[in-house]
Each structure stands twice: as C-alpha cells, then as structure tokens.
Amino acid sequence: MYIVKRLLTMLVTIWVIASLTFLIMKIIPGDPFASDADVLPEEVLENVRAKYNLDEPIPVQYLMYMRDLATFDLGISIQSETRDVNGIIADGAPASALLGTQALVIALVFGLLLGIIAALNHNKFLDYLSMFIAIIGISIPSFILAPLLIKYFAVDWGLLPVASWGTWEHSILPSFALAATPLAVIARFMRSSMLEVMNQNYIKTADAKGLPVTKLVISHGIRNAILPVVSFIGPLFVFLITGTFVIEKIFAIPGIGRYFVDSIFNRDYPVIMGTTIFFSSILVVTLFLIDLSYRFIDPRIKLTSGGE
Amino acid sequence: MDHLLEVKNLEVHFKTYGGEVKAVRDVSFHVDKGETVAIVGESGSGKSVTVQTVMGLIPTPPGKIKNGEILFDGQDLLKLSKKQMQKIKGSKIGMVFQDPMTSLNPTMKVGKQIEESIRAHQSLKGNEIKKRAIEMIRLVGISNPAERYDQYPHEFSGGMRQRIMIAIALACQPKVLIADEPTTALDVTIQAQVLDLMKDLKDEMDTSIILITHDLGVVAETAERVAVMYGGIIVEAGTVEDIFREPKHPYTWGLLESVPDITKDEKKRLVPIEGSPPDLFSPPKGCPFAPRCKYAMEVCVEEMPPAFDVGEDHHAKCWLNDPRTPKLEDLVAAGREA
Numbered sequence: 001m002y003i004v005k006r007l008l009t010m011l012v013t014i015w016v017i018a019s020l021t022f023l024i025m026k027i028i029p030g031d032p033f034a035s036d037a038d039v040l041p042e043e044v045l046e047n048v049r050a051k052y053n054l055d056e057p058i059p060v061q062y063l064m065y066m067r068d069l070a071t072f073d074l075g076i077s078i079q080s081e082t083r084d085v086n087g088i089i090a091d092g093a094p095a096s097a098l099l100g101t102q103a104l105v106i107a108l109v110f111g112l113l114l115g116i117i118a119a120l121n122h123n124k125f126l127d128y129l130s131m132f133i134a135i136i137g138i139s140i141p142s143f144i145l146a147p148l149l150i151k152y153f154a155v156d157w158g159l160l161p162v163a164s165w166g167t168w169e170h171s172i173l174p175s176f177a178l179a180a181t182p183l184a185v186i187a188r189f190m191r192s193s194m195l196e197v198m199n200q201n202y203i204k205t206a207d208a209k210g211l212p213v214t215k216l217v218i219s220h221g222i223r224n225a226i227l228p229v230v231s232f233i234g235p236l237f238v239f240l241i242t243g244t245f246v247i248e249k250i251f252a253i254p255g256i257g258r259y260f261v262d263s264i265f266n267r268d269y270p271v272i273m274g275t276t277i278f279f280s281s282i283l284v285v286t287l288f289l290i291d292l293s294y295r296f297i298d299p300r301i302k303l304t305s306g307g308e
Numbered sequence: 309m310d311h312l313l314e315v316k317n318l319e320v321h322f323k324t325y326g327g328e329v330k331a332v333r334d335v336s337f338h339v340d341k342g343e344t345v346a347i348v349g350e351s352g353s354g355k356s357v358t359v360q361t362v363m364g365l366i367p368t369p370p371g372k373i374k375n376g377e378i379l380f381d382g383q384d385l386l387k388l389s390k391k392q393m394q395k396i397k398g399s400k401i402g403m404v405f406q407d408p409m410t411s412l413n414p415t416m417k418v419g420k421q422i423e424e425s426i427r428a429h430q431s432l433k434g435n436e437i438k439k440r441a442i443e444m445i446r447l448v449g450i451s452n453p454a455e456r457y458d459q460y461p462h463e464f465s466g467g468m469r470q471r472i473m474i475a476i477a478l479a480c481q482p483k484v485l486i487a488d489e490p491t492t493a494l495d496v497t498i499q500a501q502v503l504d505l506m507k508d509l510k511d512e513m514d515t516s517i518i519l520i521t522h523d524l525g526v527v528a529e530t531a532e533r534v535a536v537m538y539g540g541i542i543v544e545a546g547t548v549e550d551i552f553r554e555p556k557h558p559y560t561w562g563l564l565e566s567v568p569d570i571t572k573d574e575k576k577r578l579v580p581i582e583g584s585p586p587d588l589f590s591p592p593k594g595c596p597f598a599p600r601c602k603y604a605m606e607v608c609v610e611e612m613p614p615a616f617d618v619g620e621d622h623h624a625k626c627w628l629n630d631p632r633t634p635k636l637e638d639l640v641a642a643g644r645e646a
C-alpha cells in the first residue's frame with residue numbers, strides 16, 4: 001500500500017515538473033529558429049514550426065507533448081533534426097552516469113572516512129587536517145578546482161589524461177572535481193554526527209561490556225552516526241546532477257549535461273523538456289530508494305502510508 | 309582479610325575550560341563477596357565518577373586519575389592496560405546505568421546486545437551464545453524471550469529496557485555488579501520490581517552489588533553497608549544499622565533529617581539540605597560541609613577532618629568525632645532536637 005502510494009506520488013511529481021518546465025519554456029523569450037530567421041525564407045520557417053507543432057496554440061502543444069510523453073516519446077531535437085531526444089539521452093547517459101556514480105562513491109567513501117577520522121581524533125592533528133581539507137573542498141567551486149586539477153595532475157605531472165573521453169583514466173579527474181564539494185560537506189556532517197554518537201550513553205554501555213575499541217567505533221558508533229548522513233544523499237544527488245553540467249563542459253565529456261546546457265541556449269525545446277524530465281525522474285526515484293533504505297538502516301522507522 | 313574489591317585513596321579530576329574539577333578526592337571503600345554496598349549523596353558529589361573509574365570508563369582526557377588504587381582479584385585495576393581492563397569489564401564487573409532509554413543501542417537487536425558481552429568473554433559457539441542470551445532475557449523476567457531477542461530497544465518499555473541492561477551486565481556472571489541509580493528514571497511501581505529482580509539475581513549468582521541510589525528506603529532494604537558521599541569525599545561509611553541508628557556526621561544527619569527507625573518500615577527520600585554543595589573547582593581545604601554545617605568549628609575550616617573510627621568498620625570524617633572535641637554527645641543531642 002505504501003509502495004503504491006509512493007509510486008503514484010512519484011508519477012504526479014514528474015508530471016508537475018514536466019508541466020512547469022513546459023510553462024517556463026513558453027514564458028522565457030526566445031526562438032529556436034532565431035539564427036535561421038535571416039537566412040531561411042518565411043515559408044520554410046513556417047513548415048519547420050509546423051513540424052514541431054509550434055504553430056498550434058500553446059494548450060494544444062501541451063496536450064500533444066503529454067500524449068507523446070505517456071508513450072516515452074520525447075520528440076525530436078530542433079538543433080540536429082535527425083536525432084530524437086531519446087537517442088540523445090541514450091548516447092549521453094553512460095558518460096554522465098559513470099561520472100555521477102563515481103563522484104557519488106568518492107564523495108561518500110572519502111567523506112565518511114574523513115569525518116570518522118576527524119571525530120576519532122577530536123581536537124588533535126588529524127581532526128584539524130581533515131577539517132582543513134574539508135573547508136578547502138567546500139570553499140573552492142568546481143569550475144576553479146577543475147582547471148587546477150587539470151593543470152597539476154594532467155599537464156604538469158602528467159599523471160592522468162585529460163584531452164579526451166575514452167578510457168576509465170579519463171574519468172578520474174572529472175569525478176574528483178565533481179566530488180570535492182559534496183565530499184567535504186559529508187566529511188563535516190559525519191564528523192559532528194560521529195562526535196555526538198560517541199558521546200551517547202549506549203557507547204558507554206558497549207564500553208562497559210569490555211568490547212574492543214574497533215567494535216565500539218564500527219558496530220555502535222558508525223552504524224548510528226551514518227543515519228543522518230543518509231538523509232543528505234538526496235540533496236547530494238541534486239548537487240551532483242547540476243554539477244555534471246559544469247564538469248562535462250570543462251572536461252569536454254560527451255554526457256547529457258552538455259546537451260542540456262546547449263539546449264537551453266538554443267531554445268531546443270524538446271531537448272530541454274526531455275533532459276529535464278530525465279533528470280527529475282532519476283532524482284525522484286533516488287529519493288524513493290533512500291526512503292526505502294531508511295527502513296533497513298533504522299529499525300525505529302516503519303513504512304506507513306501516513307504520519308512519520 | 310582481603311576484600312573482593314577495594315578502592316583506596318581515589319582521586320579523579322577533570323580538566324575543563326573553567327578549570328580543574330576535583331570530582332573525586334580521596335575516596336576509599338571496599339566491597340566483600342556477596343554483599344551490597346550503597347553509595348548515597350546528592351547529585352554532583354562524585355558517585356558516578358567513582359564507580360566509572362572502577363569500570364575504567366572515565367575518558368582521559370578530560371579526566372585524570374591523580375591518585376589511588378583499585379584492588380580487585382589481587383591486582384590494581386588502575387595499573388592494567390586497556391586490553392587487560394577489557395577482559396575484566398563486562399566479565400568480572402558488570403554495570404547498569406541510570407537511563408535505560410539511552411543506554412541501549414537503538415539500531416541493534418537487544419539479543420545481539422546481550423550476545424556481544426557473552427561473545428567478548430566466553431568461548432561459546434554461535435548457537436550456544438544465542439541460547440545463553442535468550443536464557444538471560446528469561447532470567448530477568450521478560451516473557452517470550454525468544455521473540456524478544458529479535459526486537460529493538462524502542463519496542464521495550466523503560467522498565468523492560470533496564471531489565472535488558474541487567475541481562476547484559478550479568479550475562480557473564482560477574483563478581484561485582486555496579487548499578488548507578490538503576491531505578492531513578494523509572495516509574496515508582498516499576499522501581500520496586502527492578503530492585504527485587506536485582507536482589508534475586510544477586511543471591512542466585514552470588515554477586516556483590518555496588519548500588520548508587522537516592523532512595524534511603526532502598527538503602528535500608530537492600531544494602532548491608534553504606535557510604536555517604538559529599539563533595540567528592542566519602543564523609544561517612546558503615547553498616548546500614550550504623551548509618552541509620554548511629555550516624556556520626558552532620559551531613560548524614562541532614563540526609564536522614566530525623567533518623568528513621570530501621571525496624572519500622574519507613575521510607576525516606578533524600579531531603580535537600582540548605583545551602584549549596586562545595587565548589588569542586590577550588591574545594592575548601594577544610595571540611596567540605598563546613599559552610600552548611602550547624603556545628604562547624606574553627607578547626608573544620610582550617611583542616612580536613614580525617615576518617616575517625618567510630619565503631620567497627622564505621623567511620624566518619626567529622627571533627628565532632630575527635631576525642632578532643634568536648635561534649636560530643638550533647639552537641640549531637642542538641643542537633644537532633646533542633
């Protein structure tokens with residue numbers, strides 16, 4: 001019952017996002033054929049507009065779009081007339097997914113590790129060092145960090161390639177550039193969560209059982225300290241998705257983010273709609289999975305249709 | 309005779325931003341096999357710090373054990389390494405804490421929490437460990453132990469959680485059970501049940517108990533001996549009879565307000581004594597109770613009273629017990645009338 005209700009809510013959410021995006025697109029001034037207007041005769045432009053249903057009244061356009069969307073048909077790109085949006089997403093998805101997933105894993109693994117190390121060495125050198133790294137990570141935006149990483153790791157030291165996208169090595173620098181800020185945020189979050197948990201009475205109980213420190217830290221400390229961090233994965237996901245737009249541009253990665261950014265400048269309506277719906281669907285599904293995972297991580301939370 | 313557990317001249321300080329808290333100053337007491345020793349005293353007097361030092365639970369820093377010995381099983385616990393101490397904690401000495409609502413790990417099944425302590429100290433196989441854990445749940449008076457084993461703390465009431473804590477503490481049949489205000493956080497009706505359970509299990513397992521409590525009724529019912537703490541010092545210690553019938557320290561008099569007759573089944577809670585407890589940052593060099601004591605003399609402010617023997621195994625740190633102090637009995641009598 002809970003699952004059904006959640007799935008329905010997810011569908012409605014995606015529909016609302018699609019409708020809002022549609023509306024905003026229509027409100028923002030601009031014309032996908034602005035640059036063609038000088039060169040193409042009026043009749044040709046008319047034909048092209050008709051092809052994309054842009055000659056219809058807006059409510060009709062909306063209904064037609066929704067009809068296609070229901071069959072997972074996201075339409076055809078205006079910019080490159082031969083390509084449909086589904087194809088563009090399918091082409092770009094692997095690179096974006098690799099980049100995003102790697103960044104997510106890096107941010108979580110290193111962020112949690114850094115936070116735990118800091119907390120266990122509270123007010124000692126490793127704590128200060130970890131938090132120094134974290135503050136750098138938070139305060140340097142990725143569009144500054146990325147060129148710096150390229151300069152040192154690729155150009156000066158020649159450790160990693162940067163020029164193209166192909167092998168896995170190419171994905172390392174962009175993944176770290178994308179992960180830096182969320183990594184730092186998670187580290188700080190985990191540190192304070194861990195500090196709080198290690199001060200809880202049940203840690204003293206565990207200590208009084210004569211358990212070794214590793215047990216205290218792992219099965220009692222980390223297990224509980226990680227709970228609040230899980231709620232942070234949702235916003236983290238949003239951050240990573242928007243982050244890929246910038247990183248894909250800087251590192252010339254053939255992912256969806258690049259198409260998305262280009263499509264906005266070109267007023268390529270079908271691509272804007274398609275990528276937006278694609279990203280929001282991923283986000284909505286992720287949030288759902290995070291909710292589900294709570295049930296397994298925190299026994300106090302029960303899945304119910306209402307309430308908590 | 310050698311005692312089962314003997315604390316000698318224990319001194320524990322805490323470094324804080326405000327200065328050094330002298331939480332425990334020169335505390336000595338002992339526990340013999342099979343007996344229950346109660347520690348009473350107002351909050352902040354150093355009871356928890358004392359017993360947590362015995363358990364090696366004081367975080368250092370900020371804590372610092374300045375002086376003392378804790379003799380148990382022929383060794384000084386304060387000289388043991390962390391590893392050696394881990395072998396004793398939970399196995400030879402078990403501990404139950406004050407707040408059952410926060411003392412259990414919320415994300416671990418209670419059965420597992422009991423098992424942890426068995427696993428750490430006994431070489432049993434997996435299913436034997438589980439059997440023992442379920443047996444412990446049954447032993448502390450919880451029905452359907454096999455089902456309860458798989459439940460989480462939030463599915464238990466406060467009283468039930470404290471029973472689980474007792475199961476954890478006793479899982480390895482320790483020689484000493486330390487219970488730090490085990491019933492303070494519970495409903496009155498539940499308090500008696502939990503105390504009765506502890507008494508029963510103590511007899512069954514032949515365990516000694518150090519019981520910290522606020523409830524003098526509980527002391528009279530369960531303890532053989534009592535230590536009264538004030539300002540980080542044990543100001544008086546003796547048998548329950550000694551303390552209730554022949555208290556020799558003005559602070560104890562205050563606690564008892566008017567000495568209740570132990571033969572009458574009378575329950576008395578601690579009555580607040582006028583004035584505030586001593587500043588533990590810079591405790592007075594003399595008797596810590598002097599600012600609040602009706603009988604304070606010049607010597608009290610000048611010099612810390614030593615432990616005067618006022619009976620067999622009964623002593624009080626009060627100058628009134630010095631043979632040189634005149635007319636002690638009159639003073640006491642006057643105090644009781646006032």
Ligand SMILES: Nc1ncnc2c1ncn2[C@@H]1O[C@H](COP(=O)(O)OP(=O)(O)O)[C@@H](O)[C@H]1O
Pocket residue numbers: 322323324329331349350351352353354355356357358370371588
């Ligand atoms: N970790 C700590 N840091 C600083 N001071 C502490 C710490 N633990 C206890 N104290 C101080 O030690 C004193 C005695 O505390 P405690 O033993 O808990 O008292 P009681 O159990 O008798 O109520 C108090 O003044 C308390 O503030």
Ligand code: SF4
Pocket residue numbers: 557558559595596597598599601602603604605608613625626627628
């Ligand atoms: S030593 Fe003096 S001040 Fe302290 S309790 Fe005894 S009479 Fe009172």
Ligand SMILES: [Mg+2]
Pocket residue numbers: 355356357488
């Ligand atoms: Mg206490």
